[in-house]
Amino acid sequence: MHLIADAILLAVRSHGEHGAVARPFTRDHGVQPGYVRGGHSRRLRPILQPANALRGEWRARTDEQLAALTVELLHSRAPLFAEPLPAVALDWLTVLTAAALPEAQPYPRLYDALGGVLDAIEAAPSARGWAGSVARYELLLLAELGFGLDLSACVATGATDDLAFVSPKSGGAVSRGAAAGYEARLFPLPPFLCEGGSASGDEVIAALAITGHFLARDIMIDRRREGLAARERLLARLQRAIA
Template identity: 40%
Template structure:
């Protein structure tokens, strides 16, 4: 068995004396593990950092074996942001989340391309909002897509016509169902609902401020924790929590409070 593919490094750890067990998100073959002989050597130290983009060949005698990697570096997004702890944390968080939630050997070409788009967007000022949208996409990939198209109570679609009642805008998300709720319908229950930042429904994407991004991180974090990792009896990766804590601290925002179920 043998194939070649483009890939993103999700994780690598020692395997034996000199080899490394490397987990990749490949474009056509999904999350895939294999052994890289010599993977602990200096040659691969920078190549196997989370988020590294590589071309790979996988070989095994049969399809169900762990198999061996041949790896060639293409680009190291993490290497571009060694002096930017927040952007670096975003790369590591994205890799850790995919490593933890994606099933083995199931193709996710859309997520692969979205992840490359996220890495490219790190050069832009709006990258934190792009990261939140990436997490929304990850939720959809693993079977818990948020319904932000219309109000769960009234059927009102996202946004509102110019000059319309601003209370008809979608403003909240049910923490139980993941469905959006308008400002007017959600007002009596606002303390039990999650705020919906406007950039997730096409309102002020470029102008989304730090508090909107923080609300977005709280939103996606709730569903990752309660509806993805809890179902696996697992914890959200520490790398994701470090990203959130660093973002809030650098922007002078208070730590997120737990959301009631």
């Protein structure tokens, strides 16, 4: 195996006394873990920061062997970790992606979307500029992994207009008329999830309630459930920031 690719670093953990195992996410080759010699050195610690953009070179004698990985920093997002709200957003996005994606499977749409959300967090002066993108990214991740929500038509009637709710069981949209009498059992559907555009603070929180339900039910299960603590920290800060 010999691979050179740009990547977004999702996670890193200690391995041995001085090394580290990193999990970069590449566009065309998916998540490609590798062993970084000296990963805890003063020189490499700032590079091996989740959410950083890297250029990696992986080498291994066989596909089954953990590759040796050397990294070059393309763009550092480390300064964002000094700001409480961006820090928890980057933490959740990288934790989610690392936990959800299988290794060596390409997800180019997710790679592009994750890069876009990270860029938006870096560029926006406040959460109002990027919070809705987090919900859209979660929605895309569910779809890419086979758990997509159908928000194009009412699951009960097939109608495509006046869609106002989402079923927590089927993940399908429900029209206002079909939901009559059952509204309390359904999630309100924020228009921006279907139509795009900007969203109010309440709409973002409503969207995150929908995606959070399905992530917890279908993706962040078993040992991956621990990662949901990062999402709870993000929600708590978002509710204060965009209320």
